[in-house]
Amino acid sequence: MPAGAELVSRESRLPRSVARANRWSMGAKLTVVVVEEDRDRAIAIVDALKDTIDCDVIVIADASGLARKIAAHAPDIVLIDIDNPTRDMLEELTLASGPLERPVAMFVSGAAGGLAQAAIEAGVSAYVVDGLSPERIKPVMDTAIARFSMVRQMRTELAETRRALEERKVIDRAKGLLMKAKGIDEEAAYALLRKTAMDRGRRVADVAEALVTASGLLG
Amino acid sequence: MKTVRLPVAFMPLVDAAPLIIAQEMGFAEAEGISLDLIAAPSWSSVRDMLAFGRVDAAHLLSPVPVAMAMGLGGVSTPISAVSVLSVNGNVIGVGCAVEDRLRASGHAFDFSDPVRAAEALAEVRSGPLTFGVPFPFSMHVELLRYWCAGTALGAGGIEIRTVPPPLMADALVAGDIDAFCVGEPWGSVAVDQGAGALLLPGRAIWGFAPEKVLAVRTDWAETEPDLLGRLMRAVWQAGRWLSKPESRITAGEILSRKAYLDVAPELIDRALSGHLTVSGRGEQRCVETFLEFHRGAATFPWRSQAKWIARRLGMAHGLETAGALEEVARVFRADLHRRHLAVAGSDLPGASEKVEGAIRHATPVASARGGLSLLPDGFFDGCIFDPSEHV
Numbered sequence: 001m002p003a004g005a006e007l008v009s010r011e012s013r014l015p016r017s018v019a020r021a022n023r024w025s026m027g028a029k030l031t032v033v034v035v036e037e038d039r040d041r042a043i044a045i046v047d048a049l050k051d052t053i054d055c056d057v058i059v060i061a062d063a064s065g066l067a068r069k070i071a072a073h074a075p076d077i078v079l080i081d082i083d084n085p086t087r088d089m090l091e092e093l094t095l096a097s098g099p100l101e102r103p104v105a106m107f108v109s110g111a112a113g114g115l116a117q118a119a120i121e122a123g124v125s126a127y128v129v130d131g132l133s134p135e136r137i138k139p140v141m142d143t144a145i146a147r148f149s150m151v152r153q154m155r156t157e158l159a160e161t162r163r164a165l166e167e168r169k170v171i172d173r174a175k176g177l178l179m180k181a182k183g184i185d186e187e188a189a190y191a192l193l194r195k196t197a198m199d200r201g202r203r204v205a206d207v208a209e210a211l212v213t214a215s216g217l218l219g
Numbered sequence: 220m221k222t223v224r225l226p227v228a229f230m231p232l233v234d235a236a237p238l239i240i241a242q243e244m245g246f247a248e249a250e251g252i253s254l255d256l257i258a259a260p261s262w263s264s265v266r267d268m269l270a271f272g273r274v275d276a277a278h279l280l281s282p283v284p285v286a287m288a289m290g291l292g293g294v295s296t297p298i299s300a301v302s303v304l305s306v307n308g309n310v311i312g313v314g315c316a317v318e319d320r321l322r323a324s325g326h327a328f329d330f331s332d333p334v335r336a337a338e339a340l341a342e343v344r345s346g347p348l349t350f351g352v353p354f355p356f357s358m359h360v361e362l363l364r365y366w367c368a369g370t371a372l373g374a375g376g377i378e379i380r381t382v383p384p385p386l387m388a389d390a391l392v393a394g395d396i397d398a399f400c401v402g403e404p405w406g407s408v409a410v411d412q413g414a415g416a417l418l419l420p421g422r423a424i425w426g427f428a429p430e431k432v433l434a435v436r437t438d439w440a441e442t443e444p445d446l447l448g449r450l451m452r453a454v455w456q457a458g459r460w461l462s463k464p465e466s467r468i469t470a471g472e473i474l475s476r477k478a479y480l481d482v483a484p485e486l487i488d489r490a491l492s493g494h495l496t497v498s499g500r501g502e503q504r505c506v507e508t509f510l511e512f513h514r515g516a517a518t519f520p521w522r523s524q525a526k527w528i529a530r531r532l533g534m535a536h537g538l539e540t541a542g543a544l545e546e547v548a549r550v551f552r553a554d555l556h557r558r559h560l561a562v563a564g565s566d567l568p569g570a571s572e573k574v575e576g577a578i579r580h581a582t583p584v585a586s587a588r589g590g591l592s593l594l595p596d597g598f599f600d601g602c603i604f605d606p607s608e609h610v
Contacts, residue, residue, distance in 0.1 A: 064395055067381070085383040087261040091292060091355045092381050 030055040032140060033075040035084065037061045045079070048147040053139050067092040079126050079144050167205040174208035177215050222248065225450060226255040228265045229278035231480045232384070233403045233490040234305035234431045236470060237512055238278055241457035243473050249456070250449035258478065261383060262354040269434060270296035275443075276450055278304060279434040284550045285528045286356040289543075291536060299440050299552045300432035300525070301559075302451055304458075306517045308430050308490060308510035309359055309421030310406035311336075311366075313398040314391035317343065318416040318498065328416060330497050330504035333423045333599045337370030340398075340418075347375070351382035351396035359400040361531050362424045369600040388414035402430070403490035403510070404482050411486065416498035420506045425576075427508070427515065427596030429524045432551075440555060448559035455518055455560055462513035467491050508594060515581070515594030516568055518556070523572040523606035525551035530609055545610050566591045575604040 032055050036042040042059045049057050058073050060066065063086040070078055070093060080087050126141060171193065178189035193211075197204045229235040241247045242254040259265040262280060266287075269277040284298040313321065320343035321328070326336070340348065352359040360379055368374040377398075382390045384405040390396045391414045399409070400421070409415050421428060433454055440447050460466050471484035471491060480487060489495050493509035496502070511517045525548040533540035540547070553571035560567060569585040576598040583592050598604075 063386070064390075064393065082264055082267075083260045085260045085385065087263050088354050088383055089381045091263055 030077060030140065031073060031075045032057045033070050033073055033078045034059050035063075035066065035070075035078065035080040035086070035090075037063070045144065045147050048143050049140065052143045055140065063089065066090065077126055077140055079140075079148075081148065167208075170212055171205060171208045174211045177211060222251055222253050223446060223449075224253045224255050225276060225446065226257060226274040227276045227278075228257045228259045228268045228274040230262060230265060231258050232278075232405075232431075233474065233480070233487055234308050234510065235278045235479070236461055236474055236491075237304050237454045237457040238433075239457075239474060239479050240461055240470060241453040244457065244460060246453040246456040246460070247450075250453045252446065252449050252453060254450075254453075256478075262357075266292075266294060269298065269436060270294045272436070275439055275446075276433060276435045279432050280354055280357045281429040281432045281524070282356040282358060282361060282528045282532060283354075284432065284434055285525055285547060286532055288547045288550045289529060289532060289538060289540075291532060291538075292356060297437040298434050298550065299437045299555065300434050300520050300550055301440065301447065301552045301555050302433040302454060302518045303429045303520050303524075304431040304433050304454070304512070304518070306427055306429060306511040306515075307420070307422040307508060309362065309400055309402050310417045310495070311363070311398065311400045311419040311421070312406050312409060312415050312417040313340075314394075314396070314415040315413070316394075317348070317397050321418075328418065328497050328502060328504075330417060330419060330495070330506070331423055333366055333419055334370055336418050337366065337372045341371035341373075341376065344376075344397075347378050348372075348397045349378045349380055349395070351387050351390050351399040351401070352379055353381070353384050353401060355379075355381055356532070358421070358428050358430050358528075359402075360535075361528065362421050362428065363400050364531065364535060366424045366599065369602075388412045391415050404480065404486045407486045407489050407496065408482065410496055410498060413499050417495060417504075418497075420495070420509055422506065422508055424599050425596070426598070427511075427517075427578075427594055429520070429528075430510075432520065440552070444559075447555070451556070451559045452562075455565060458512035458518055461491075462511070511594070516566075516586075516591055518560075518565075519568055520551035520553055520556055521571065521573055521575075522548040522551050522553055523575050523604070525549075526572075526606045526609055527575050527604050530604075540609075542610065548606075561587065568593075572606045574606070576601075577603045 030053065032049060034042060034045050034057060036045065036059060039061070042061065046057045046059060049055060058075070060069050066086055066089040070090070078090060078093070080090065126144065174193060175186055175189040178184065178192055179186060184192070193204050193207055197207045200207065227238055229238055238254060238256060242256060247254050257268070257274060259268065262283070265277050265279060266283060268274045269279070279300070281300065281303070284300045286292050287295055287298055317340070321339050324339060324343055326339040350363055352363065363377065363379060364374070366372070367377050380396060382396060382399070384401050387399050387401055387405055388409040391399065391409060398418070406417055410417060433451065435447060461470055467488065471487045474480050474487050475482060475484040490510050493506045495504050495506065495509070497504050526544050529544050529547040530540055532538070557567050566586045566588040568591060569587070573593070576596055578593050578596045581592045581594055
């Protein structure tokens with residue numbers, strides 16, 4: 001069990017806001033909840049956070065009952081991918097009563113102007129408990145932003161590579177069809193595909209795809 | 220004229236149609252703009268993209284700008300609702316477990332009577348029913364609360380939980396929620412997946428409820444009046460086109476594209492036509508004004524609508540609103556709507572507020588050209604909301 005959570009449970013008879021205020025005044029660790037269902041990505045983010053900041057990190061992977069699960073950990077900061085549709089479930093947290101219990105989007109916590117923009121660009125949204133000082137938020141956010149955007153970039157690259165491979169396969173098949181049907185060599189087949197694509201204002205991969213589909217239909 | 224590109228965020232829903240159609244059917248181009256439509260993964264994301272300048276305009280739940288003006292939720296950038304994009308269009312539905320119990324008790328799924336539906340639900344429930352809604356600040360929540368408070372369900376008779384619409388069917392199956400209120404096509408998707416049945420259209424609770432608005436940052440509206448006018452006119456023209464019955468098939472095909480809703484046109488057509496399939500048994504129900512983009516001055520952002528929303532939000536969240544409603548209601552920009560649409564050939568109402576719920580039959584009203592009729596806007600309980608009594 002993370003130390004932060006333990007502290008909360010020891011003080012569970014106090015209102016949570018008091019518990020939290022005590023925790024801060026003692027300079028205790030931050031508790032950060034990361035909402036992420038992809039295990040590898042979650043591990044990458046946890047490692048990055050732990051390397052830079054002295055904090056407890058809890059990962060929540062399953063969106064069912066999300067708001068309740070998060071509230072149970074009484075985190076100081078909640079990090080979630082901006083593209084995650086379950087993000088709307090966190091809006092319920094912003095309605096919790098009690099000033100120190102209320103996580104707010106980081107963007108309103110005063111110092112966050114440029115940080116908010118950077119976070120949106122990087123694709124991370126944060127909910128930060130009201131009243132937490134900007135100096136303590138910033139390193140967490142900087143790390144999260146860097147890590148989220150790196151993972152995102154890797155994913156995009158992977159998707160691009162996959163797509164390129166798929167297209168190569170289709171183009172190869174189209175070339176094969178042309179070579180067989182017209183008795184031409186590979187180079188001439190590719191030139192024909194490219195010329196057709198240019199004449200029609202389409203991509204070579206699209207023309208190849210159409211050819212493969214049509215030939216499949218014609219049997 | 221040089222075409223200006225405007226980034227615009229939307230959620231993949233049938234009621235994003237005016238924005239999508241404005242771009243696809245050339246209404247934007249005719250105004251010298253091009254809409255860069257960005258499908259957002261969540262409503263918080265739409266709101267943040269708008270508030271922090273990633274987009275200039277957005278398809279937004281009508282209570283969101285009102286809530287923001289009241290300091291509710293995370294972000295407080297001043298937002299203006301310059302037009303209503305759609306009126307009505309939500310459905311209330313139940314999961315299979317509740318559907319079975321309702322059928323056993325003899326409920327006919329008439330899809331029209333909110334009092335009887337509530338009585339039937341109250342009779343078969345074993346504890347508080349949990350309803351899934353897309354967002355804490357939404358017409359969905361307001362309609363549910365209004366309906367429960369005035370029926371056998373009772374004000375505290377339900378629990379409301381946020382569930383992203385595409386996950387609504389899964390949440391029903393998993394038992395996280397018993398019922399839901401959601402915008403189309405997600406109600407019909409739940410029916411087709413065998414996850415539940417539709418109980419009521421939103422309009423059975425409030426006959427003319429502003430559902431989504433065209434929202435912009437208030438400072439952007441001030442610094443870019445020309446662009447704003449072009450955007451508003453393009454979207455208004457799209458709404459007018461959508462209201463023609465012969466546009467329906469085309470609209471459904473366009474909305475169904477991968478970049479937009481990415482669901483079958485047949486499902487989208489149910490909302491556009493008001494012919495809904497309410498259960499897995501294939502029962503069909505037909506609803507007048509199920510979803511309206513144009514008729515009855517649908518696009519006009521009545522300040523009285525904003526006031527009604529503000530008052531309901533205040534009551535639900537324990538905020539004192541007396542003396543503040545007038546100010547909050549100004550986020551619905553009747554002034555800008557009139558200024559920018561007067562030249563588009565629209566007939567605009569002379570007033571900026573009306574008594575909500577008072578119109579029983581289509582009624583001619585004072586308007587710029589004298590040819591405007593408002594459509595019935597009654598609440599199911601027959602109550603009215605007089606904005607002059609709430610300031």
